[in-house]
Amino acid sequence: MRRATITTTHGDDEAAERVAAAVAPDNTAEMATRVEGEAVVTTVAREGTRGLRSTVDDYVVNCRVADRLGGDDGPLAGSADSTARTDDTDTDTNT
Template sequence: MTGRFARIETDHGDAETAVAVAQALAPDNTAEMETSVDGSTVVTTIDRESTGGLQSTLDDYVVNLQVAEQLTTTDGDTSTTTTNT
């Protein structure tokens, strides 16, 4: 690790969906990122030198994660509406 570190774990209900989400995320991973699957959970670690760099990468990752999740929905809903709770 170089300086700033984040670990993001998201559960996707089943292993097949988690693998699909991880595969959708992989092309956007930088050299400082690693994504793996543990059962139904996608685990991504990000290691950046600065807090600003980490924040930027996390922001991009969250957007990419939302898109990846939408691409794996089985109900055919292509809505980009999200609810923050």
């Protein structure tokens, strides 16, 4: 099983809650999203590296959209620009 943890920050606790609420409906059974202060932390598990990479790519796009929609003039107003950090804790380099 391959796992990756994606951590994004959103400026404040409320913005992180909005982003987490926006991305959570797209989570599969192998994904878990939580809020830690101004950060949204999502862990993804997949059997193979390709599936993990694809899921992480999709998640990051969804997270960026949610964050942008939460910008000062967006429908989820209040979110700041996010910064993303990933921690792929169990991935091989052979694809």
